[in-house]
Amino acid sequence: MRSSRLLSILLLLQTRRQLTARELADELEVSLRTIYRDVEALAAAGVPVYADQGRAGGYRLVEGYRTRLTGLTEQEAAALFLVGMPGAAAALGLTAETSAAELKLLAALAPDQRDRAGRLKNRFHLDLPAWYRDAETSPQLSAVADAVLHDRRIKVRYRRWEEPREVERILEPYGLVLKNGSWYVVASAPGGVRTYRVSNILDLTPTDESFERPTDFELARFWQDHLENFDRVRFTAEAVVKVSPGLASTMHDVSYPALVKAVDAAVPEPDGSVVVTIPIESVANAAASLSRFGDAVEVLGPPELRTELRTLGQKLLDLYP
Structure with a gap:
């Protein structure tokens, strides 16, 4: 020392x-x-x-x-x-x-x-977390990093979105990725190579078992392919929306990438409004995301999205009579 x-x-x-x-x-x-x-x-x-x-x-x-x-x-x-x-x-x-x-x-x-x-x-300074959010706390991160560096298998109890919510897995961790303040481990498990959010690892048990990393595996290439595939899978439908002139003129201040990209590529109407088609994950998700714009964004279709927004509005009226 x-x-x-x-x-x-x-x-x-x-x-x-x-x-x-x-x-x-x-x-x-x-x-x-x-x-x-x-x-x-x-x-x-x-x-x-x-x-x-x-x-x-x-x-x-x-x-x-x-x-x-x-x-x-x-x-x-x-x-x-x-x-x-x-x-x-x-x-x-x-x-x-x-x-x-x-x-x-x-x-x-x-x-x-x-x-x-x-x-x-x-x-020059690099600040990774996005605005309006802190970097995630990941208690198991150092243990995962140690396993990544030494090619050691780890046993984890993991919380996921679908049922059953908690599962146990034996992972062979290939690498770690930091995106917008969140850490993800890319690991081989039953079913192939997948990504796991480190903050969702509830328990971790190191093992003495080593594994052979594929010689042709490239972390950066895998992650890029993962992002592209993620967008293809999560966007299951489309919506047509009309953006008001006021919002269209300040679109670069909006944290809604799909909407910003669509408005940038569109030709404004004579009154300054913009009609665009955007990808959406689901009707419920799109309604929750678009409702924050109030009357600055009007949904023209599909009809079920208009119905969902109307339902949300009615719930607010019932909550605040």
């Missing part, structure tokens, strides 16, 4: 040029006394570290000194793809490894390259 901390101090001084004892203590989450002892140990080991006195002082390395002790551990190398994604790294339990990997990468760069990397880090 101490050797890792000494290396971190060395790399921090190399990348940031000068740091006070307090800044080092805060960065490494240790006491000032620990930092003082560690710096003395570095100096005793021959590292040319010295302290500038005064208000603008701090610890520095002798100008031109560079360490080459930047080799990545196995876990740090695995965490490289999460550099710049602190939320995802924390969810997977790789915060420390990601920070260490990033520090070692910076230390390996020349000063001008390091400055450019620092500018990029401070000018």
